[in-house]
Amino acid sequence: MVSKDKLDLSSPDLVNENFEKLAALFPNCVTESAEGKAIDFDLLKQELSHAVVEGNKERYRLEWPGKREAIVTANLPTTKTLRPVREDSVDFDNTENLYIEGDNLEVLKLLQESYLGKIKMIYIDPPYNTGRDFVYKDNFKIESDKELIDSGQVDEYNQRLVANPDTAGRYHSDWLTMMFPRLKLARNLLRKDGVLFISIGQDEVSNLVQLVDNVFGEVNRISVVGRLAKSGGNKGKFFSPNIEYVIAVARNYDDASGFRDEMDPELIKKVYTKTQKDGDRKGEKYRAMGLYQSSLDPMRGCVNQRYFVEAPDGTLVIPPGNIFPSEKKDGSKIAPQTQKDGVWRWTYPKYLEEKEKGNVEFAETNKGVLVDSDGNPSKWNVNTKIWLKDRQDAGQLPNDLITKYENRHSAKELKAIDIPFEFAKPTGLISYLAKICNSESGDIILDFFSGSATTAHSILNLNSEDGEKRKFIMVQIPEILEGSEAYNAGFKEICTLGKERIRRAAKKIKEETNADIDYGFRVYRLDSSNMQDVYYKPQDYDQGNLDLFADNVKSDRTADDLLAQVMLDWGLPLSLKIEQVEVSGKKVFKVAENSLYACFDSGIDEDFAKAIAKDEPLRIVFKDSGFKNDTAKTNVKQLLKQLSPETEMKVI
Incomplete structure (x- = not known):
């Protein structure tokens, strides 16, 4: 970058200057292209025209240079x-x-x-x-x-x-x-x-x-x-x-x-102020919430939620409204007709169920929110108990x-x-x-x-x-x-x-x-694959070259390396428990008990197959070059089919 106190000694970059001028006038027309920052000329034409300019077909989606490559x-x-x-x-x-x-x-x-x-x-x-x-x-x-x-x-x-x-x-x-x-x-x-x-x-x-x-x-x-x-x-x-x-x-x-x-501790202190004095939940904290809430919309599916509730003194209470049940007794109901006909939060069967559990309490009040059977303000309020432990178990949003x-x-x-x-x-x-x-x-x-x-x-x-x-x-x-x-x-x-x-x-x-x-x-x-390139592209090698790869595995790779690649290829989580045991003098990896057996030693023969078949592994893998000879490879496969038919055998 040329410092401010040094002569540039070059002619002005007019294209860049024009770009900056357009960008200042029409910042919404600046975009990114494969070559860098650019002007969207379709948008620029539109900014300079009162009529709709036909350009690339508009669509709602995210585009950027390099998306297809991604x-x-x-x-x-x-x-x-x-x-x-x-x-x-x-x-x-x-x-x-x-x-x-x-x-x-x-x-x-x-x-x-x-x-x-x-x-x-x-x-x-x-x-x-x-x-x-x-x-x-x-x-x-x-x-x-x-x-x-x-x-x-x-x-x-x-x-x-x-x-x-x-x-x-x-x-x-x-x-x-x-x-x-x-x-x-x-x-x-x-x-x-x-x-x-x-x-x-x-x-x-x-x-x-x-x-x-x-x-x-x-x-x-x-x-x-x-x-x-x-x-x-x-x-x-x-x-x-x-x-x-x-x-x-x-x-x-x-x-x-x-x-x-988790519930906010400050909310708990502020809201859950009551303690149960008797019953199954003695000593537990709760808050009282009115069975009637004025915010409930009576015209939204609440046809069974306007009914009489009997208070401790035998009087009946009901949310405020213009219509009342014809029969004056506990549980007698009527469907609300207007927004002014208040409803309870629960249906009557739900109310009885919760009352039986001790989750309903009556409190005397001078506010007169509820009314009696004649429509006069009642001295009673009907509350439900919201238990702190229940809310803590459920948590909050x-x-x-x-x-x-x-x-x-x-x-x-x-x-x-x-x-x-x-x-x-x-x-x-x-x-x-x-x-x-x-x-x-x-x-x-x-x-x-x-x-x-x-x-x-x-x-x-x-x-x-x-x-x-x-x-x-x-x-x-x-x-x-x-x-x-x-x-x-x-x-x-x-x-x-x-x-x-x-x-x-x-x-x-x-x-x-x-x-x-x-x-x-x-x-x-x-890292790169454990396998030689010939493993993936044998067609690129003639028979003379293939003889150079008696072993498909790269010389610097260990049995641990091979096991990890096999687990990934077989779709097994890398977190599965791995044990190392010896079977017929050879090192065997046991993955998740008998989910996978892997042996990458040389000299695999029929005796080894008979020993390993006793465990009936679900899968077993060997190195292709690990068999004693071609006959042993064929015999091992046949023995496993006979002695452990559920075992799937593969070689690398």
């Missing part, structure tokens, strides 16, 4: 795999929590079969696109890792992050192109009652709402919730930016359970402005476990979202922009508090933290920091609560 990117298959990293894991064989290092687009593709329709809640905190963020630069046309490095799209850590300054010609478009395929794949993973929460700032909230509607359907959007990110401050020109947003969307709106929050969990809380949490990191969300926010969407034991919480692993920390906290056994899956690209406090403290990239945070948080929670929960996590790392 669709292709989402749909392209991948041959990559996840390799276990036992040395970074905690209780690898038994834990059901996962931490996955790698580009989240590739990881989401790999999880499609194993976790299709199995995730209860997804929370993500993607780049806000403030002009200082990095975005994933996906290029569906390039497959070779070497080509990616050569083109500068990734570094030696396989990162695809590039700067996206707000001066870029495709500033919004590149961000949308990044988000679209990830949301599309994430939707597939949600259960029917699953919910996605996305934290976002002001810069892209409007675009993200449209994008979410595009992927999930507008009918499945739950809400756009405001969140108090910080209090005070004096930045900005017009308002101090203290609010962020959480977009909530359901996989299927009708299947998602309604949100419920959460507000669409979240004020409890400011960002400053995260600094204290990280300081408590000596993790140097800025801009993390507070754990309370994610715990809160997991609670209000009614997550419980067995539910899986996914975060594929996991950052410092706040979501994992949150789920550990929440499980320790309520005793539930939720599981988490964290996905994060190993972004370099150069120049940060974390980098200087020894955390060169964010995955190292995230894993250490989970370890320290788990240790602290266990020491403080001793809760019986899963404190471990399995680490997997995205």
Whole structure:
């Protein structure tokens, strides 16, 4: 950039000057194209004409340069795999929590079969696109890792992050192109009652709402919730930016359970002021609510709700009105005729049922809201008991402005476990979202922009508090933290920091609560396939070349690596319990007891088949090169069919 005090020594850029003039006059005509910022000439023609100008056919939808490329990117298959990293894991064989290092687009593709329709809640905190963020630069046309490095799209850590300054010609478009395929794949993973929460700032909230509607359907959007990110401050020109947003969307709106929050303690103190003195609920708090409420519309299906109720002194009471039942006795009813004919909240059978339970009380009053059988003001009021415990069990609807969990809380949490990191969300926010969407034991919480692993920390906290056994899956690209406090403290990239945070948080929670929960996590790392290229494209090799590949498996891959790829290919969750046993002198992996047996040793023969058949595994897999010879391979297959007919055998 030429400094202000330096001569430009070039002629004026008239095209750019004209563009800026038009943009100032007609800002609505500025758009983004494949080449950068541009003027929408159809709109410009319309601005300069009193008649309708025929241009591209108008339609209501979100468009941007790169949308078709994003669709292709989402749909392209991948041959990559996840390799276990036992040395970074905690209780690898038994834990059901996962931490996955790698580009989240590739990881989401790999999880499609194993976790299709199995995730209860997804929370993500993607780049806000403030002009200082990095975005994933996906290029569906390039497959070779070497080509990616050569083109500068990734570094030696396989990162695809590039700067996206707000001066870029495709500033919004590149961000949308990044988000679209990830949301599309994430939707597939949600259960029917699953919910996605996305934290976002002001810069892209409007675009993200449209994008979410595009992927999930507008009918499945739950809400756009405001969140108090910080209090005070004096930045900005017009308002101090203290609010962020959480977009909530359901996989299927009708299947998602309604949100419920804990009751506000201040509301409890203010409203639930009475204590039951006798009966089955002695000592419990309740509030009295009139059986008659003037806000009820008597003309909306309340034909059976205007009737006499007998008071303790034998008199009859009824809501005010112009007509009364002809028979003067308890329960005698008449249908309301006008808006002035008040009705009770309950039908008479419901009233008798609740009265029998002790949920109806009469109170003397001088207000005379109800009337007697002659239409005169009555000294009685009829109240129903709203029990505090019942309301607490049911919970209350959460507000669409979240004020409890400011960002400053995260600094204290990280300081408590000596993790140097800025801009993390507070754990309370994610715990809160997991609670209000009614997550419980067995539910899986996914975060594929996991950052410092706040979501994992949150789920550990929440499980320790309520005793539930939720599981988490964290996905994060190993972004370099150069120049940060974390980098200087020894955390060169964010995955190292995230894993250490989970370890320290788990240790602290266990020491403080001793809760019986899963404190471990399995680490997997995205990598190229375990298989040689010939495995996928044998047609590209002649017989002479094929002889060079006696083993389809790459030489640097372990049995653990192969097991992970087999589990993904067979659609088995990576969190299933894994045991290692010895059968006839060979190492065998048992996944979820007998769901899958895997043996990648050499010398597989008939004796091994007979031994393994006794356990009747549902599935079993071997290396194609692992059989003693071709005859043994055929015999093993036949023996398994005879001795364990339900076993499905495959080779790699």
